[in-house]
Amino acid sequence: xxGVTQTPRHLVMGMTNKKSLKCEQHLGHNAMYWYKQSAKKPxxxxxxxxxxxxxxxxxxxxxxxxxxxxxxxLFLHLHTLQPEDSALYLCASSQGWGSSYEQYFGPxxxxxVT
Amino acid sequence: xxSVTQMEGPVTLSxxxxxxxxxxxxxxxxxxxxxxxxxxGEGLQLLLKATKADDKGSNKGFEATYRKETTSxxxxxxxxxxxxxxxxxxxxTTGGNTPLVFGKGTRLSVIA
Numbered sequence: 001x002x003g004v005t006q007t008p009r010h011l012v013m014g015m016t017n018k019k020s021l022k023c024e025q026h027l028g029h030n031a032m033y034w035y036k037q038s039a040k041k042p043x044x045x046x047x048x049x050x051x052x053x054x055x056x057x058x059x060x061x062x063x064x065x066x067x068x069x070x071x072x073x074l075f076l077h078l079h080t081l082q083p084e085d086s087a088l089y090l091c092a093s094s095q096g097w098g099s100s101y102e103q104y105f106g107p108x109x110x111x112x113v114t
Numbered sequence: 115x116x117s118v119t120q121m122e123g124p125v126t127l128s129x130x131x132x133x134x135x136x137x138x139x140x141x142x143x144x145x146x147x148x149x150x151x152x153x154x155g156e157g158l159q160l161l162l163k164a165t166k167a168d169d170k171g172s173n174k175g176f177e178a179t180y181r182k183e184t185t186s187x188x189x190x191x192x193x194x195x196x197x198x199x200x201x202x203x204x205x206x207t208t209g210g211n212t213p214l215v216f217g218k219g220t221r222l223s224v225i226a
Contacts, residue, residue, distance in 0.1 A: 004157065040218055041218060042118070042215070042216045042217055042218050042219075043158075043203070043214075043216040045213045045214070048213070055211070056213065090157055090158070091157075092157070092158075097211060098210060098211050099146060099207035099208070099209050099210060099211070099212055099214075100209075102160055103158075103160075103214070104157075105157030105158040105159070106157045107155060107156050107157045108157055
């Protein structure tokens with residue numbers, strides 16, 4: 001595997017379910033990101049981890065819970081979601097945290113909340 | 115706050131047509147500007163960037179010039195191909211640890 005991979009690629013869940021999204025980067029990067037991509041809205045940065053510590057949390061509801069066990073893996077734990085949380089969730093990584101570092105994106109997980 | 119405004123899509127062009135996708139921005143300070151492309155079923159990829167006024171970013175036949183006087187960074191390509199069909203995002207960052215600010219994206223469809 002190369003680059004940034006995300007699993008699953010598609011997920012349908014009920015509002016009472018608990019599920020997790022997984023992201024893995026094979027680039028040796030130190031920073032990882034979660035973004036939410038909704039139709040006709042700009043990409044929204046949700047969380048940033050640098051060297052496994054959370055450095056950015058953009059007022060994301062607590063029903064989204066990130067976890068970064070090491071610099072190669074990033075999870076997004078989901079519980080009691082709402083239908084408006086349906087979106088494409090993109091993971092990205094970069095060599096460092098800061099605007100001078102290019103971000104590399106995964107293909108995303110398409111989440112549908114029913 | 116900082117923001118990016120892109121032209122509404124979708125944009126549909128015939129192969130070999132000229133492409134322009136407009137992007138204007140509002141930012142404090144002097145931002146760096148980017149165009150990202152998202153092909154179907156894939157994540158975003160950096161297409162080109164410019165870090166100061168009058169810089170021209172270019173890649174794969176696409177170009178964009180950082181125009182400080184008009185706060186714009188329009189994407190152009192002289193002759194599009196079917197393989198250019200994708201969603202294009204304009205973005206900016208004002209440096210340091212500030213995050214990327216994205217526009218809403220413009221979907222381009224090129225037909226043979």
